[in-house]
Amino acid sequence: MVDFHIPVYRASPGRDDSRVSLATLPPPAGPATAAPPARPESRVWRRVRWWIPGVIVVLLLGATSFLLTLSDLHERAEAGNQLVADSLWVRQSLTFQLEREAEALQLIASDLAAGNLTRGALEAQLQVFLRRGRESLVVALMGQGTQSSEILARDASISGMDPLGAAPSATIEAAMAKALRSGEAVFGPPFAAPWGAGLVLVAPVKGEAQAFLVAVYWLERALDGMVPWSFAQSHEVTLSDVTGTVHARRASAGRGRGVYTHQTPLEIPGTTLVLGTDSLRGPPDWITNVIRGGTVALAFLLFWSLWALWRDVQRRVAAEHRLREEVAFRRAMGDSAVIGLRARDLDGRVTFVNPAFCHMVGLPEEALVGHGPPMPYWIPERADEYQRRVDHVLSGQASTAPFETEFRRAGGERFPVVIYDAPLRDADGRQTGWMSSILDATEEKNAEERERLQQERLQTAARLTTMGEMASSLAHELNQPLGAIASYLAGSINLIERGGASAEDLGPALAKASQQAQRAGQVIRRVHEFVRKREPQRVALDAGRLLEECRALVELQARRTGAHISVEVEPGLAPIVGDAVMLEQVILNLTRNAIEAMAEVDPGRRVLAIAARRGEAGGTRISVRDRGTGIPDAVAEQLFSPFFTTKAEGMGMGLSICRSIVEAHGGKLAFERCDLGTAFHMQFPPP
Ligand code: ADP
Numbered sequence: 001m002v003d004f005h006i007p008v009y010r011a012s013p014g015r016d017d018s019r020v021s022l023a024t025l026p027p028p029a030g031p032a033t034a035a036p037p038a039r040p041e042s043r044v045w046r047r048v049r050w051w052i053p054g055v056i057v058v059l060l061l062g063a064t065s066f067l068l069t070l071s072d073l074h075e076r077a078e079a080g081n082q083l084v085a086d087s088l089w090v091r092q093s094l095t096f097q098l099e100r101e102a103e104a105l106q107l108i109a110s111d112l113a114a115g116n117l118t119r120g121a122l123e124a125q126l127q128v129f130l131r132r133g134r135e136s137l138v139v140a141l142m143g144q145g146t147q148s149s150e151i152l153a154r155d156a157s158i159s160g161m162d163p164l165g166a167a168p169s170a171t172i173e174a175a176m177a178k179a180l181r182s183g184e185a186v187f188g189p190p191f192a193a194p195w196g197a198g199l200v201l202v203a204p205v206k207g208e209a210q211a212f213l214v215a216v217y218w219l220e221r222a223l224d225g226m227v228p229w230s231f232a233q234s235h236e237v238t239l240s241d242v243t244g245t246v247h248a249r250r251a252s253a254g255r256g257r258g259v260y261t262h263q264t265p266l267e268i269p270g271t272t273l274v275l276g277t278d279s280l281r282g283p284p285d286w287i288t289n290v291i292r293g294g295t296v297a298l299a300f301l302l303f304w305s306l307w308a309l310w311r312d313v314q315r316r317v318a319a320e321h322r323l324r325e326e327v328a329f330r331r332a333m334g335d336s337a338v339i340g341l342r343a344r345d346l347d348g349r350v351t352f353v354n355p356a357f358c359h360m361v362g363l364p365e366e367a368l369v370g371h372g373p374p375m376p377y378w379i380p381e382r383a384d385e386y387q388r389r390v391d392h393v394l395s396g397q398a399s400t401a402p403f404e405t406e407f408r409r410a411g412g413e414r415f416p417v418v419i420y421d422a423p424l425r426d427a428d429g430r431q432t433g434w435m436s437s438i439l440d441a442t443e444e445k446n447a448e449e450r451e452r453l454q455q456e457r458l459q460t461a462a463r464l465t466t467m468g469e470m471a472s473s474l475a476h477e478l479n480q481p482l483g484a485i486a487s488y489l490a491g492s493i494n495l496i497e498r499g500g501a502s503a504e505d506l507g508p509a510l511a512k513a514s515q516q517a518q519r520a521g522q523v524i525r526r527v528h529e530f531v532r533k534r535e536p537q538r539v540a541l542d543a544g545r546l547l548e549e550c551r552a553l554v555e556l557q558a559r560r561t562g563a564h565i566s567v568e569v570e571p572g573l574a575p576i577v578g579d580a581v582m583l584e585q586v587i588l589n590l591t592r593n594a595i596e597a598m599a600e601v602d603p604g605r606r607v608l609a610i611a612a613r614r615g616e617a618g619g620t621r622i623s624v625r626d627r628g629t630g631i632p633d634a635v636a637e638q639l640f641s642p643f644f645t646t647k648a649e650g651m652g653m654g655l656s657i658c659r660s661i662v663e664a665h666g667g668k669l670a671f672e673r674c675d676l677g678t679a680f681h682m683q684f685p686p687p
Contacts, residue, residue: 050306050310053302053306054303054306057299057302057303057306058299060295060299061295061296061299064291064292064295065292065295068288068291068292068295069288071288072288076260076283079260079279079281080260080262083235083260083261083262083277083279084262086231086235086277087262087264087275087277088264090227090228090231090237090275090277091264091266091275093226093227093228094222094226094227094266094268094275095266095267095268097133097226098187098222098226098268098269099268099269101133101136101201101215101217102184102185102186102187102201102203102268102269102270103185104129104132104133105129105139105185105201105203105213105215106184106185106203108122108125108126108129108203108213109185109203109204109205109206109212109213110206111125112205112213113205113206122152123152123153126139126152126153126213127153129153129215130153130154130155133225134155134221134225135217135218135219135221135222135224135225135226136155136201136215136216136217136218137154137155137158137161137163137198137216137217137218137221138151138153138154138155138158138163138164138215138216139151139152139153139154139213139214139215140152140164140213140214140216141205141211141212141213141214142172142176142211142212142213142214143210143211143212144173144176144210144211144212149164149214151164152213161195163193163195163198163216163218164214164216166191166193166194166195166198166216167188167191167193167198167200167216168191171188171189171191171200172188172200172202172214174188174189175187175188175200175201175202175270176202176204176212178202178270179202179203179204179212179270180204182269182270183204183206184203184204184269185201185202185203185204185213185269185270186201186202186269186270186271187199187200187201187202187217187268187269187270187271188200188201188202188270188271189241189271190219190239190241190247190248190271190273191247192247195218196218196219196220196248197218197219197220197239197247197248198216198217198218198219199216199217199219199222200214200215200216200217201214201215201216201217202214202270203215219239219247219248220248220249220250222239222248223237223239223248223249223250224250227250232250232252232253233252233253234253234279234280234281235256235277235278235279235280236249236250236251236254236255236256236277236278236280237249237250237251237275237276237277238250238275238276238277238278239266239273239274239275239276240273240274240276241273241274242265242272242274244274246276253280254280255278255280256277256278256279256280257278257279257280257281257282257283258278259279259281259282259283260278260279260281261276261277261278261279262276262277263275263276263277264277334352334354334355335354335355337354337356338356339356339437339438339439340353340354340356340357340360340361340417340437340438340439340440341353341354341356341357341435341436341437341438342354342357342368342435342436342438343424343433343434343435343436344394344433344434344436345432345433346394346431346432346433347372347394348372348373348390348394349370349371349372350368350369350370350371350372350375351369351370351433352369353365353368353369357438360407360409360415360417360438360440361376361377361407361408361409361410362409362410362411363376363377363410373386373387373390374386374387376410377407377408377409377410378407378408379406379407379408379414382405382406385405386405389403389405393421393434394434400420400421400422402418402419402420403418403419403420403421404416404417404418404419404441405417405419407438415440415441415442416440416441416442416444416445417438417439417440417441418438418439418441418444419436419437419438419439420436420437420439421434421435421436422434422435422436422437423435455657455660458653458657459582459585459657459661460531462585462589462651462653462654462657463530463531463585464531465651466530466585466588466589466592467527467530467531469557469592470553470556470557473556473557473559473560474523474527474556476559477523477556477559478520478523478524480516481516481517481519481520481523482516482520484512484513484516485513485516485517485520488509488510488512488513488516489509489513491509492506492509492510492513495509522552523552526549526552526553527553529581530553530581530584530585530588536579536581536582537579537580538577538578538579539577539578539579539580540575540576540577540687541575541576541577541578541580541583542573542575543569543573543575543576543612543620543622544569544573544612546576546580546583546584546587546612546622547567547569547587547610547612547622548567549580549584550584550587550588551565551567553584553588554587554588554591554608554610557588557591557592557595558591558595558608560595561595561598561599561603561606562603562606563595563598563606563607563608564606564607564608565608565610566607566608566609566610567610567611568609568610568611568612568613569611569612570611570612570613570614573612573613573614573620574614574618574619574620574686574687575620575687576620576665576684576687577665577684577687578665578684579665582661582665583661583665585657585658585661586658586661586662586669586682587610587622587624589654589655589657589658590624590658590680591608591610591624592654593626593654593655593680594608594624594625594626594628594677594678594680595608595626596628596647597626597628597629597630597677597678598626598627598628598629598677599628600628600629601627601628601629605627605676606627607626607627608624608625608626609623609624609625609626610622610623610624610625611623611625615681615683615684616683617685617686618686619667619683619684619685619686620684620686621681621682621683621684622681622682622684623679623680623681623682624679624680625674625677625678625679625680626677626678626679627674627676627677628676628677628678629677630673630674630676630677630678631671631673631678636671639655639671640655640656640659640669641656642656643656644656655669662682662684665684666684666685667682667683667684667685668682668683669681669682669683670683
């Protein structure tokens with residue numbers, strides 16, 4: 001059974017952009033229901049929580065700075081202590097060596113005084129003395145008052161220098177006086193010489209009144225020779241007098257930094273020198289400063305990242321808030337929707353249903369969500385069909401066009417539904433499933449049914465009207481065969497009454513009577529066929545045959561005005577799939593209008609041309625063309641409106657019904673203005 005009705009409910013095809021994602025949905029007008037309450041945070045906590053890391057960073061900064069200062073102080077103290085220890089060791093070594101020098105010279109002087117030494121032996125011993133301590137340049141024998149002096153030995157490498165001459169005589173004399181008093185060899189205070197700084201060592205030669213052995217030292221050489229190399233590499237060493245005047249300096253690896261310094265008295269026989277040490281080591285500041293600067297930079301970085309994090313969190317909180325509102329809004333939308341909503345994942349499991357859907361199928365949400373096929377609302381005998389549909393949808397081949405089927409309520413009642421499927425995508429655009437809108441079409445189906453019955457009644461009424469209009473012509477049409485039958489029968493009776501009527505005589509007359517009766521019967525049958533209330537049928541119809549079938553009735557219509565009828569059928573036309581009686585009804589309505597439009601024109605012009613030709617896309621086109629008065633613009637606008645008529649006795653339903661019938665056959669009904677009159681075209685698609 002096929003419904004040729006005008007659907008009241010028309011499903012609009014789904015659009016491709018019907019993706020269900022938050023981004024594509026319209027913004028909410030405001031939360032319809034309250035969002036699920038998150039655990040409330042105290043205002044104080046919310047305010048202070050961002051201060052805590054800041055305070056921690058400041059404390060960390062303070063602690064680091066304190067530790068660095070402490071370590072700095074410690075390092076300075078360590079380095080200072082080390083310097084003092086080293087200086088004392090150098091002082092000891094210098095004192096020891098100079099004392100030994102003094103003792104050695106005193107020994108030679110004593111030997112000389114005892115007369116144990118020849119001149120040659122004295123000079124030889126002094127040479128040994130010079131070679132042992134390379135810092136002494138010359139040794140001379142001098143009388144008191146420095147007036148007489150005799151060089152006994154001299155360092156061969158200092159040719160051109162006069163070390164004894166450079167030494168101030170006052171210095172030598174003061175030293176001689178001191179040596180005399182103590183009876184031991186003594187050093188004089190340091191003096192400046194053109195080649196550097198010098199020091200005299202005076203040893204009294206006992207017995208021989210007013211004679212002294214005087215050695216002149218080169219202080220720089222003394223420093224070079226007596227200060228250990230390793231110490232000199234990391235320190236600047238100076239020798240100064242008690243007034244602070246620096247006389248000799250050893251700075252083989254560069255000048256001291258002035259950070260770690262130490263001054264210690266160098267007590268040697270006869271005089272006191274001051275040993276100054278200045279470490280090449282710089283202050284530990286740069287490391288501390290680098291660490292301090294690095295810590296501050298890191299702290300800033302930390303503050304900055306904290307701030308960035310805070311802003312990010314603020315944004316996320318705001319987004320989360322908006323999302324919650326959005327979710328609440330959408331939930332309210334889903335809850336209040338009268339259309340059933342159902343979401344499925346890619347495995348076909350239901351992930352969401354709204355209350356309308358639960359109400360529709362009479363099942364609670366728990367009975368649906370999380371369940372996969374077969375679903376409890378399926379009709380058992382149609383399970384295969386559903387499964388095919390599910391597979392089709394989930395394979396991604398499903399179109400978004402509506403799909404009609406039937407579901408079963410929990411109570412067993414079946415009801416029609418229309419389903420729209422749309423792909424469900426996540427925020428990245430990846431498909432995560434399908435969202436379906438399900439419409440309970442029970443009401444629509446009922447309305448459609450009522451509409452269909454109404455249409456059917458209207459069509460039947462229209463057919464009866466058509467027949468009513470043709471009643472007089474019909475009477476005339478039937479009159480002819482009936483008259484002919486009557487005359488054949490009367491003739492036959494005459495023959496019989498006269499007697500001797502043989503079968504050969506009666507046969508032809510009775511056969512003709514029978515023919516006429518059949519013709520009348522055919523007319524009656526066609527009329528009966530036409531007006532009979534019946535279910536529409538859907539068969540493949542040949543256009544030529546269709547026109548031939550209704551030709552008799554068209555001729556009946558044309559008889560009143562005497563219009564000439566021409567029927568033309570192009571061979572090899574595609575069949576029209578539909579109901580013959582309904583299509584005849586359309587043709588008869590069009591021919592009736594055409595004949596009526598030609599009622600007023602010159603009788604010679606009354607030609608009704610019916611044609612079936614090849615139409616668009618290989619379909620078939622049936623045209624009814626008249627040469628009547630034509631259709632004015634005002635009429636054309638409302639031509640297909642129900643109840644529009646220009647005729648006194650017209651109903652105005654003809655063309656409206658015709659269009660409904662043609663469209664129910666998938667075709668189109670249109671009209672065309674011609675030079676003379678109008679043409680109506682029915683275009684049917686190929687089967
Ligand atoms: P009715 O025939 O009962 O008036 P229809 O719906 O069949 O109802 O036609 C509506 C109107 O369209 C007619 O009253 C007439 O004015 C106009 N009409 C229809 N067919 C033709 C035609 N072939 N020529 C001129 N006018 C026509």
